[in-house]
Amino acid sequence: MRIEVEKLIIETDNGNLEALLDKPSKNHHNIESNDYIAVCCHPHSLHGGTLTNKVVYTMSRAFAGKGIPSIRFNFRGVGASEGEYDDGIGEQLDLANVVSWMREQYPNKRLILGGFSFGSFVSIMASQQLDPRKLISIAPPIGRFDFSAMKTPTCPWTVIQGDEDELVKCRDVEGWVNQQPSNLSFVKLTGASHFFHGKLVDLRINIEKIIA
Numbered sequence: 001m002r003i004e005v006e007k008l009i010i011e012t013d014n015g016n017l018e019a020l021l022d023k024p025s026k027n028h029h030n031i032e033s034n035d036y037i038a039v040c041c042h043p044h045s046l047h048g049g050t051l052t053n054k055v056v057y058t059m060s061r062a063f064a065g066k067g068i069p070s071i072r073f074n075f076r077g078v079g080a081s082e083g084e085y086d087d088g089i090g091e092q093l094d095l096a097n098v099v100s101w102m103r104e105q106y107p108n109k110r111l112i113l114g115g116f117s118f119g120s121f122v123s124i125m126a127s128q129q130l131d132p133r134k135l136i137s138i139a140p141p142i143g144r145f146d147f148s149a150m151k152t153p154t155c156p157w158t159v160i161q162g163d164e165d166e167l168v169k170c171r172d173v174e175g176w177v178n179q180q181p182s183n184l185s186f187v188k189l190t191g192a193s194h195f196f197h198g199k200l201v202d203l204r205i206n207i208e209k210i211i212a
Contacts, residue, residue: 001024001025001065001067002024002025003022003023003024003025003061003064003065004022004023004024004025004026005020005021005022006020006021006023007019007020008020008021008071009080010073010097010098010101012094012097014076014083014090014093014094014097015076015081015082015083016080016081016082017073017074017075017076017081017082017094017097017098018051018073018074018078018079018080018081019051019071019072019073019074019098020051020060020071020072020073021069021070021071022060022061022063022064022069022070022071022072023064023069023070024064024065024067024069034067034068034109035109035110036063036068036109036110036111036112036133036134036211037068037069037070037071037102037103037106037109037110037111037112038060038063038068038069038070038071038111038112038113038114039070039071039072039073039095039098039099039102039111039112039113039114039123040056040059040060040063040070040071040072040073040114040115040116040119041056041072041073041075041091041095041113041114041115041116041118041119041120041122041123042056042072042073042074042075042078042116042118042119043055043056043116043117043118043119044117044118045075045076045077045078045085045091045118046085049075049078049117049118049119050074050078050079051072051073051074051078051079053116054195054196054200055116055117055138055195055196055200055203056072056116056119057072058196058200058203058204058207059072059114059116059136059138059203059204059207060072060114061204062204062207062208062211063112063114063207063211065208066208066211066212068112068211069102069105069106071098071101071102073094073098075091075094075122076090076091076094081094088118088121088122088125088145091122092122092125092126092129095113095122095123095126095130096126096129096130099111099113099130110132110133110134111130111131111132111133111134112132112133112134112135112136112211113126113127113130113132113134113135113136114135114136114137114138114207115136115137115138115140116138116139117138117139117140117141117167117168117194118141118145120137120138120139120140120141121140121141121145121147123135123137124137124140124147124150124153125147125149125150127151127153127155128151128153128154131155132153132155133155133156134155134156134157134158134210134211135153135155135156135157135158136157136158136160136207136210137157137158137159137160138159138160138161138203139160139161139162139165139167139168139173139194140159140161140168140173140176141167141168142168142169142172142173142176143168143169143172144167144168147176152180152181153183153184154183155183156183156185157180157183157184157185158184158185158186158187158210159173159177159184159185159186159187160187160189160203160206160207161173161174161186161187161188161189161192162188162189162191162192162193162194162196162199163188163189163190163191163192164191164192164193165192165193165194166193166194167194168194170188174186174188187206189202189203189206
C-alpha cells in the first residue's frame, strides 16, 4: 500500500511541535481499520531520540499500512519542536496536544497510543487522561524512570520487549509486567536488542497482529 507522509508544525499554547503524519494514500480505503488513529512517541530526547527513530518509524508505518492515520512527533526541545526537555512531565502535555490535534482532524476515531522506551513511559503515564482504545509499549524503561505514580491503563495493552536488550533488562520488564492486571499482554522477541537491530520486521509483524 502506498503511504503518504505529511510534514507538520502543530501550534500549541506551550510551543510549536514538529510532526510527520503517515497516512494511506487518498486512493486507499481500508474498511476494517479506518475507525482508528494512532500517535507514536519517540525515545529519550537527550539521547538522540527523534520522530525518525527506526523503531518509531516502523511502528507508525505499520499502523499506516493497515489503513490507520498515524502521527509521530518530536517532543519539546527536539528538532524543530520548541521548548526544553522536561523529564517526561511536559512531554505528556506535548502528547496530549498532539492527540487533541489528531482528534480534531479525524473526529470520532478510536485512539491507539504507541511509545518506544522513554516514549512508552510518557504514553503509559498519560494514558488514563487520553483514553486510548489500545496501548502499545515497546521496551518500557523499567528501572530508569519512576512508574510509581502510574494509574493502570484500562484498555487492551501490549508490552513488546527484546530479550537481549542492553539498556532495559528484560527480566525487570517481565517482572513488572507480571505485577500488572490481566489486560496486559507480553511479547518477548528472541534475540532483539534495545533498538531491535535486525529484528524490525519481527517487530512490525507483532504490531500488525495487535491491530489486526
